[in-house]
Amino acid sequence: MHGSLSLYIHIPFCQSKCHYCSFNSYSGMEWLIPQYVEALIKEIRGWDRGGTVDTMYVGGGTPTILDGQHLGTILEACGRAFVVAPDAEITIEANPGTISEPFLRQLRALGVNRLSLGVQSFDDRRLNELGRRHSASEALEAFEVARNAFNNVNIDLLYALPSQTVKEWQQALEKGLGLKPDHVSLYPLTIEEGTPLSQEIASGKVVRPDPDLAAEMFLLAEEMLGDYDHYEISNWARPGRRCQHNLTYWKNLPYLGFGAGAHSYFQCRRFSNLLSPVEYVQRLNEADSPIEQEEYIGEVLEMAETMILGLRLREGVNLVEFSNRFNRDAASVYGDEIDELVGLGLLLNDDSTICLTQRGRLLGNQVFLRFLP
Ligand code: SF4
Structure with a gap:
């Protein structure tokens, strides 16, 4: 294997399911974590053929509901199967309410050097409507905890929320920027079919976000984040803090994804694993491939x-x-x-x-x- 490679590891567990979420994540399945970690390690070992890894990204779901030992075993398996560059960017996603300073220091010791915090909003009412588990003050506390352990912290915020005003969005941005994050990802809320939020919109209980207002909010963000490098449509970074892992995707370079529903792009093929964590574990236990879909990219x-x-x-x-x-x-x-x-x-x-x-x-x-x- 030549050239650089990125690795994505999917942790599909969450403490509860947010109302807008269509990601491959499940609540109430924490019992599967030990078996899932074992399965992940088997899948990673199956790729034991060298290659230099420049970025790793542990995403979800909520990866930080795994303990340090489980996360350590996963990262160690990657380090055995691949050569991880000494300066590799290693990101983990976290949600407020799932991190403490000792835990984050443990992650640092494992080589994790970037933390992406799912804040989404600083308004308790909006957080509640979105079905997020945390409050605005917990998000602020989580940022402080993250900042004490990491010098490379991203915050995710959502805009164009149902009934959200431009003024509210401005206040959210002011709060977010007040934290001085190294990186900011801003995404308009998308209404995905089959989610509780899409049902609430269909029944008229919640107002569908207005695309014109979303555009206005985007332009406001561009203006307010003028000191940041707006390097990708939805992403802003301080100098030297662009997300190297996501740049792999945008530059259409190879990556391998491990875990339930994880996607890969490797040697002219895009392929993805089956979605169900239970079936994923079964397949790996039977020494079978978890790949469910595959497309040749001419x-x-x-x-x-x-x-x-x-x-x-x-x-x-x-x-x-x-x-x-x-x-x-x-x-x-x-x-x-x-x-x-x-x-x-x-x-x-x-x-x-x-x-x-x-x-x-x-x-x-x-x-x-x-x-x-
Ligand atoms: S924390 Fe993220 S992955 Fe989990 S349910 Fe909420 S939006 Fe989905």
């Missing part, structure tokens, strides 16, 4: 994905890198699409890079569609 699709993912970045797609990777110029493949989108004011093309304009960032999905094969 060159045409790889080029399209490289454009679509790369355009999410402020720098956009580097045209020299594109032609080195594919032995073809992006202009010769997507000339018509690029010209049209430049004409519509959605793309900028300076002959060395192609990137979204501010309007393009608001209408990203419409731009991305044009590159699909």
Whole structure:
């Protein structure tokens, strides 16, 4: 195996399920944790073929409901199966209410060097409506605990919540920025089918968020986070603090995902594991593969994905890198699409890079569609 590689480890357990959540996460299944950790280790060992890992990301779910010993065994298994670069970025996701300073120090000792805190809102009413378990003050406390143990902390915030006003969003941003996080991820709330929130909206109990208001909130965030590097549509970083793991995805580079429902992109294939943690454990116990879906990524699709993912970045797609990777110029493949989108004011093309304009960032999905094969 040559070149760099990223690893994602999925921990699908949560203490309860948030109302908007469509992630592969489950509450009331903590009893499975020891078996799940064993299964993860088996899956990781199955990839024992070397390769240098530059980033690792333990996500979920709520990874911090595992104890330090379980997390340590998982990271150790990765260290045995792969060569983890000494300066590798190793992130763990955490929710307020699941971390203490001694626990985080234990994680630091295991090599974790970045913490991503799921704050989502600083308003107790909104947190309650979202079905989050924590209060605003617990989120603030959790940040302080995180800050004492880590010098690289991200906070996640959601906007365009039902009935949320721009003023409220402004206050949330002020609170968030007051903490001086190293990295901020801001996502508009998406209403996923089958979630309790989508049912509340369908029944008229909750108001569907207004897309125009979401755009206004995004622009406000861009303005208020002016001191940060807005390096990806939904992500802002202090200098040197871009999330290297997520850059792997946006640059369309290889990664392996372990755990129930985890996705991988490796050697021209995208594949994903089955969703159910119970079945995942069973498969690994039977020495069977947990992979459920697999797609071959031919060159045409790889080029399209490289454009679509790369355009999410402020720098956009580097045209020299594109032609080195594919032995073809992006202009010769997507000339018509690029010209049209430049004409519509959605793309900028300076002959060395192609990137979204501010309007393009608001209408990203419409731009991305044009590159699909
Ligand atoms: S904590 Fe995250 S993964 Fe867990 S239920 Fe809530 S949104 Fe979903």
